[in-house]
Amino acid sequence: MISVDVVIVGAGIIGCSTAFELSKSGLKIEVIEKHQPGAMGSGWTLAGVRQSGRHYAEIPLAKYSVDKWSCLNEILDHRTNYKQEGNLRLARNTAEDKIIQNLVKEQKKNGLEIEYLKNTNEISEICPSISENVISASYCPTDGHADPIDTLRAYKEAAQKNGVIFTNNEEVLEISEKGSKIEYVRTSKRKIFPKFCVLANGIFCNNVLKSIGKIIPIEIPIVTVIQTEKTNPLLKPVIGVANASLAMRQENNGCFRISSGFQTWKGKIKTKNDMPYVETNLEEIKNTITQSIEIIPQLKKSSIKSFWGGLIDLTPDALPVIDHLSDCEGLIVASGFSGHGFGIAPAVGGIVSDLVLNKKTRLPIDPFSFHRFQNHLISKKKSDLTLHG
Ligand SMILES: Cc1cc2nc3c(=O)[nH]c(=O)nc-3n(C[C@H](O)[C@H](O)[C@H](O)COP(=O)(O)OP(=O)(O)OC[C@H]3O[C@@H](n4cnc5c(N)ncnc54)[C@H](O)[C@@H]3O)c2cc1C
Structure with missing residues (x-):
């Protein structure tokens, strides 16, 4: 039996920034990626790093991230090609x-x-x-842009230096719960028994969530x-x-x-x-x-x-889900970034690591709750803030 404390599903920018933030905790962490790091949204992206044009709920995350972006090369000891050029x-x-x-x-x-x-x-x-x-x-x-592949590599290599394991070409298929807790995570190759599982698998979040009878109502x-x-x-x-x-x-x-x-x-x-x-x-x-x-x-x-x-993993209000699931202890979702998740990845990685470590999150996450979509009163009106870039 493989012993891992945290399984992170997906090696996009969100999975990699989370892996890096958590890598300092002493927990044993494995990132499992169906293809290769950056295979989807985080490789296809424009990679703008902006605060402007965002929903007010995301502005604290965007501002926090811009502060981090300015010193990310030094923090990760790797170039991201970040330029604060407006x-x-x-x-x-x-x-x-x-x-x-x-x-x-x-x-x-x-x-x-x-x-x-x-x-x-x-x-x-x-x-x-x-x-x-x-x-x-x-x-x-104070907005800007970065190179997505360099940034991903920077996060990944910094996390690896701190002991995080990255496994490619393996798909997470199912989460099994027992007594409202994660029992195991089943992949295309094995069963793993982590205490925590972070779903950072972008447009495929529902493929795994449905195994515990949940979905996020995204359009693609x-x-x-x-x-x-x-x-x-x-x-x-x-x-x-x-x-x-x-x-x-x-x-x-x-x-x-x-x-x-x-x-x-x-x-x-x-x-x-x-x-x-x-x-x-x-x-x-x-x-x-x-x-x-x-x-x-x-x-x-x-x-x-x-x-x-x-x-694009577009939610009805064009805001992400960054939350732990109260009815499945240990499961944390960070998906649905609706076409603007690259720029805020430094904040999101920090917040998800706070959730895993059961700390008060460094920034408010009420607007990103999982449960906001779990009743039948979701407004049919789409958000008009579907800007990207
Ligand atoms: C064209 C385009 C332009 C954009 N422009 C901007 C921009 O300018 N600024 C900005 O901030 N954002 C932008 N975005 C959005 C941003 O790129 C995404 O929000 C961000 O990259 C999403 O990162 P992620 O880690 O959540 O998802 P992804 O990068 O999609 O990573 C998810 C990973 O999970 C893997 N995976 C999926 N299912 C499984 C499974 N079951 N098991 C294991 N692995 C799995 C996938 O292979 C993938 O690698 C843009 C997006 C696009 C497509």
Whole structure:
């Protein structure tokens, strides 16, 4: 019988940051990953690190995380390629301008350092490559971006140094409970008897939760991502737009990552070399390219390096579930990040580690409770805060 105190399901950014935070506790920890670290959301991501444009409930997590991001290279002793170069959210017409003005007003009330740029001149001072067709923007100078694969590797290697075991190509299939406690975790290869199990398995959270008769009512839309070949330095801040139909950033190496808005998805997850992928379509690629050239005309000359589809674990209120399950002792859920979990991963890892160690969580988690979806009174109205990037 293998003896492990904590099983973490999924080696995405949430599983890896949790593993690192917990690795200092002296508990024996194993992260079990169906494919490879970063195989899904945390590899498909744009990797913006933003506080702006978030629901007020997430702002404390985002602020806490930004403080951590500034010293994450030193904490993890590994580069993350984090750059605090700001976030611009753009308005391309008067309807979008209203959205931006409201967003700035609301977010200032919530204590965020954010300003309204009221014309092209003000926007050009921050980012000269942006087209004159953009009429206004919000600007949060303390937002930024990082490299997702470097960050994941940084968290993973730091956790490994502290003794965490990472196991790839193994799927957690079931949690069995006995007397309202975890009895065992069954994987595609074995049974494990941990005291705690953390579900950080993104869009597949329900595959495991259903074994104890629970679900989180997520939808799974798709986002199309295009990566260009290297171009000249054109963009420092991460760009979003008021109606959330586009986001982009220029990576450290000069390539652009450009992502579309959410689209309904009814496809299948395929695998190649044991890595999952989802197909997107030419229309979304064309639409995303057209919008990006309208914003940065110099992109017209860029070549496409790659493109992919990314799936989102979207909850009804676009907020994650970060909670322990009161009726299954030892089970903790950290899923449903709704397209904006990358930036807040440092805070989430800390909070989940507090939950495992039965400490008061370092930040409030009431808005992220598991039970908020467990009655039949869930509003049919969808959150309009489905921004990413
Ligand atoms: C295109 C796109 C753009 C985005 N842009 C941003 C952004 O700019 N800023 C931001 O903050 N967020 C962004 N996000 C969201 C962010 O990337 C995700 O919220 C975050 O990466 C989710 O991390 P995770 O660890 O919860 O899930 P994942 O990274 O999906 O990790 C879950 C892991 O669990 C594994 N797994 C699943 N089931 C099992 C099982 N049964 N057993 C074992 N392993 C299992 C999977 O293989 C996977 O590796 C974006 C997402 C996408 C798709």
